[in-house]
Amino acid sequence: MPEQTLTWLDGEPAQALPLPDRGLAFGDGLFETLLLRRGVPLFADRHLHRLKLGLDALNFPPVLETARRHLEEASQAIAASGWLWAALRVTVTRGSGPRGYAPPPDAQPRVLVEVTEISRDCALMAPAVTLGVADIGLPAQPALAGLKHLNRLEQVLAAEQAQREGFEEMLLLDAMSGAATCVTAGNLFAVIDGQLVTPKLADCGVAGTRRRLVLDRWAPALGFTVPEVRLPPGQLEHASEVFYTNALYGLRPVASLGVVRWAEHPVCTALFEQYLEDLA
Amino acid sequence: MPEQTLTWLDGEPAQALPLPDRGLAFGDGLFETLLLRRGVPLFADRHLHRLKLGLDALNFPPVLETARRHLEEASQAIAASGWLWAALRVTVTRGSGPRGYAPPPDAQPRVLVEVTEISRDCALMAPAVTLGVADIGLPAQPALAGLKHLNRLEQVLAAEQAQREGFEEMLLLDAMSGAATCVTAGNLFAVIDGQLVTPKLADCGVAGTRRRLVLDRWAPALGFTVPEVRLPPGQLEHASEVFYTNALYGLRPVASLGVVRWAEHPVCTALFEQYLEDLA
Numbered sequence: 001m002p003e004q005t006l007t008w009l010d011g012e013p014a015q016a017l018p019l020p021d022r023g024l025a026f027g028d029g030l031f032e033t034l035l036l037r038r039g040v041p042l043f044a045d046r047h048l049h050r051l052k053l054g055l056d057a058l059n060f061p062p063v064l065e066t067a068r069r070h071l072e073e074a075s076q077a078i079a080a081s082g083w084l085w086a087a088l089r090v091t092v093t094r095g096s097g098p099r100g101y102a103p104p105p106d107a108q109p110r111v112l113v114e115v116t117e118i119s120r121d122c123a124l125m126a127p128a129v130t131l132g133v134a135d136i137g138l139p140a141q142p143a144l145a146g147l148k149h150l151n152r153l154e155q156v157l158a159a160e161q162a163q164r165e166g167f168e169e170m171l172l173l174d175a176m177s178g179a180a181t182c183v184t185a186g187n188l189f190a191v192i193d194g195q196l197v198t199p200k201l202a203d204c205g206v207a208g209t210r211r212r213l214v215l216d217r218w219a220p221a222l223g224f225t226v227p228e229v230r231l232p233p234g235q236l237e238h239a240s241e242v243f244y245t246n247a248l249y250g251l252r253p254v255a256s257l258g259v260v261r262w263a264e265h266p267v268c269t270a271l272f273e274q275y276l277e278d279l280a
Numbered sequence: 281m282p283e284q285t286l287t288w289l290d291g292e293p294a295q296a297l298p299l300p301d302r303g304l305a306f307g308d309g310l311f312e313t314l315l316l317r318r319g320v321p322l323f324a325d326r327h328l329h330r331l332k333l334g335l336d337a338l339n340f341p342p343v344l345e346t347a348r349r350h351l352e353e354a355s356q357a358i359a360a361s362g363w364l365w366a367a368l369r370v371t372v373t374r375g376s377g378p379r380g381y382a383p384p385p386d387a388q389p390r391v392l393v394e395v396t397e398i399s400r401d402c403a404l405m406a407p408a409v410t411l412g413v414a415d416i417g418l419p420a421q422p423a424l425a426g427l428k429h430l431n432r433l434e435q436v437l438a439a440e441q442a443q444r445e446g447f448e449e450m451l452l453l454d455a456m457s458g459a460a461t462c463v464t465a466g467n468l469f470a471v472i473d474g475q476l477v478t479p480k481l482a483d484c485g486v487a488g489t490r491r492r493l494v495l496d497r498w499a500p501a502l503g504f505t506v507p508e509v510r511l512p513p514g515q516l517e518h519a520s521e522v523f524y525t526n527a528l529y530g531l532r533p534v535a536s537l538g539v540v541r542w543a544e545h546p547v548c549t550a551l552f553e554q555y556l557e558d559l560a
Contacts, residue, residue, distance in 0.1 A: 003378050007299055016296035017304060019287050020394060024297060024371070026432035027307035058433070059440055087379055091304070098283050099367060099396050101432065101439035101464055114300060116379050139419030140455060144433060151431035152306035152381065153338070153424060159381035160339055175420060176456065184381055 006077065008113045011070045021110065023093025026101065027150035029109075030054035034071070035122060035247050036086040036115070039079025041071060042279065046209040047247075051092065054147040060094060063109040067092055074113040085118040087248055091150070122248065123279070125272045128255035128265065131183065131242070132167030133233065134158035137175025138182075138204035146207035158184045169244065171257065173233060174204055180231045186246035187211035190231065190239040191267050200228040210245035210275075218274035222267075236260075243268035250275045286357065288393045291350045301390065303373025306381065307430035309389075310334035314351070315402060315527050316366040316395065319359025321351060322559065326489040327527070331372065334427040340374060343389040347372055354393040365398040367528055371430070402528065403559070405552045408535035408545065411463065411522070412447030413513065414438035417455025418462075418484035426487035438464045449524065451537065453513060454484055460511045466526035467491035470511065470519040471547050480508040490525035490555075498554035502547075516540075523548035530555045 007014050023029035032047040041047075048071075052064050071090050078086055091112040097104040120126070136157045144151075158170040162184065169183045181199050182188050187208040189198045196219055201207050219226045236242055241262050242254040251272050253265035287294050303309035312327040321327075328351075332344050351370050358366050371392040377384040400406070416437045424431075438450040442464065449463045461479050462468050467488040469478045476499055481487050499506045516522055521542050522534040531552050533545035 005300070005379075009299075014299065016298050017301070018296050019289075019294065019392070020285070021297070021304070022436075024301070024304045024373070024392075024430070025311075025369075026436050027430055028433065028436050031305075058437070089305075089379070093304070099285075099369070099394075101435040102443055103436060103440050105443070112299070112304075114379075136423050137421075139421040141417075141419040141434075143416050143437070149433055150305070150307055151433050153308065153429055153431050154421075155381040156302075156306050156308050156383060157338070157423070160383050163382055163385070 003116050005114055005116045006074070008070060008074050010111055011073060017110070017112065018096065020096050021093055022095065022097055022103070023091065023110070023150055028058070028103070029091060029093035029150045030058070031089055031091040031148055031150060033247050034088045034090070036075055036078055036083070036088050037122070037279070038084060039075050039081070041075050041088060043209050043213070044071065046212065050148060050207065050209065054149060055092065057144065057147055058149070059103070060092070060109055061107055063092055063111065067111045070111045070113050074115055078115055083117045085120070085122045087116050087118055089114045093150070118248065122250070123276060125269065126249050126252050128253040128262070129168035131254045131257045132162055132165050132170050134161055134170040134172050134184070138172050140174065140176045140203035142203055145204050146201050148206050155184050169254070171233065176203065177230065178232065180233045180236060181205045183244045186244035186249070186252070188231070188242070188244050189214065190236055190242045192235060192239045196224045196226050196267060197229045197231065198226055199231045208245055209247055210250060213278070214245060214271060217278070218271045221274050222270055241265045241267055283396050285394055285396045286354070288350060288354050290391055291353060297390070297392065298376065300376050301373055302375060302377055302383070303371065303390070303430055308338070308383070309371060309373035309430045310338070311369055311371040311428055311430060313527050314368045314370070316355055316358055316363070316368050317402070317559070318364060319355050319361070321355050321368060323489050323493070324351065326492065330428060330487065330489065334429060335372065337424065337427055338374070338429070339383070340372070340389055341387055343372055343391065347391045350391045350393050354395055358395055363397045365400070365402045366395050367398055368393060368395045398528065402530070403556060405549065406529050406532050408533035408542070409448035411534045411537045412442055412445050412450050414441055414450040414452050414464070418452050420454065420456045420483035422483055425484050426481050428486050435464050449534070451513065456483065457510065458512065460513045460516055461485045463524045466524035466529070466532070468511070468522070468524050469494065470516055470522045472515060472519050476504045476506050476547060477509045477511065478506055479511045488525055489527060490530060493555070493558070494525060494551060497558070498551045501554050502550055521545045521547055
């Protein structure tokens with residue numbers, strides 16, 4: 001059954017994006033992917049906070065409150081639709097403009113909201129994934145690190161490699177240092193010598209909302225503090241468990257990386273319980 | 281007078297892009313900007329060659345011949361329109377697909393052609409520009425270096441800074457080495473101790489069609505060989521002239537960088553004559 005998606009542009013049902021658009025032309029924009037439960041966006045404030053950081057970094061005109069309103073209107077439509085779980089993507093572009101890289105001084109950003117039903121029960125922890133290692137590295141770009149902008153070719157190429165090689169997720173390494181940074185669609189965690197750690201994201205990677213919740217709430221509730229570290233991939237082989245976080249799965253365990261297999265994921269499972277309590 | 285643009289999508293006149301589209305979602309695509317004279321695309325084979333390199337690097341399904349055909353059809357329409365000079369942008373995206381980074385195995389790329397009239401006479405060398413230095417560096421990404429893909433936030437932010445600071449163009453430095461790499465919309469050349477040089481593009485930057493023509497044809501015709509070098513920005517201050525190349529200007533001199541001024545541009549002027557001979 002093909003996925004069903006509902007789409008709104010600037011608050012109106014839409015099937016197309018007017019041209020030209022700088023989001024298409026240059027990736028001049030940002031996005032967020034939120035999990036909806038019965039049409040209620042989960043941890044929306046944390047997504048809007050990251051969106052605000054991105055809008056500021058790209059010097060967008062004020063559009064955050066408009067994006068929040070369109071997100072809420074779309075969520076209400078989904079609440080009426082009967083979908084239990086859904087993925088809501090909100091994309092903000094700098095809108096149209098004349099030819100060339102320079103943003104127009106009077107830019108009028110566009111807000112695109114796309115909602116897709118999710119058929120799995122997101123309140124159940126998803127099965128552990130096989131993890132490959134991406135050939136393409138993440139370039140160091142401190143000015144954009146942590147933000148969820150529209151320039152995502154590294155993730156696309158890593159996901160394409162995953163399909164080709166039969167992996168469910170891919171580990172992305174910092175191209176400069178070689179350190180493990182994240183997976184294609186999520187943030188990485190590992191338990192090494194009993195210590196829960198996650199990679200630093202100073203130079204590259206997206207600062208995930210669920211990563212922040214693990215650091216601030218769910219891990220402390222279990223007695224963990226979580227250092228942000230430089231994590232050479234060789235250290236992952238000595239981990240007692242590895243998992244990743246994102247908005248749609250919450251937390252998801254890793255079953256294997258190279259020759260290493262992990263059958264049990266007690267820390268990931270306990271954190272998932274914390275996550276569910278937060279949802280309740 | 282606002283710019284007039286004619287737009288075709290997959291060969292048909294269009295005002296909008298169907299959603300979803302991976303070019304918008306992730307910058308999953310490529311583009312070329314060609315100069316048209318009386319509707320004839322100049323150096324089209326070199327643009328199509330670079331497009332092919334990009335399509336191969338991103339593992340796109342075969343679409344090059346389709347792009348060539350739509351480019352030619354649009355050019356013929358412009359020939360009939362009476363525009364003397366025009367900029368033709370061809371954008372190839374991986375088309376639609378389900379949610380997520382992974383490209384669909386049956387991706388059907390889209391070809392967008394946008395043509396905008398140019399009012400200036402492109403057969404005249406344009407006035408020299410003031411050059412600032414971009415705060416944002418170019419990250420090292422050897423897997424994508426040289427290609428003209430849709431992930432262009434560094435150029436957007438540099439162009440935005442240029443507007444804010446009152447420069448006409450911006451110098452972009454390699455974030456890792458600090459070397460001068462290119463300008464926002466073109467490739468850099470300098471004459472230092474009588475030697476014409478241009479930055480190496482192994483790690484970042486776009487390998488311009490006019491850059492390649494300078495190296496292969498126009499500079500040799502003047503007796504220059506052009507080493508591709510690592511070019512610390514401090515060396516530019518000792519240059520006797522600096523200029524840049526792109527498809528729309530051909531070659532364009534630089535008037536100033538920091539406290540340094542260049543009043544004369546004999547090498548750029550001589551190369552521009554070579555360029556004009558090639559156009560004839």
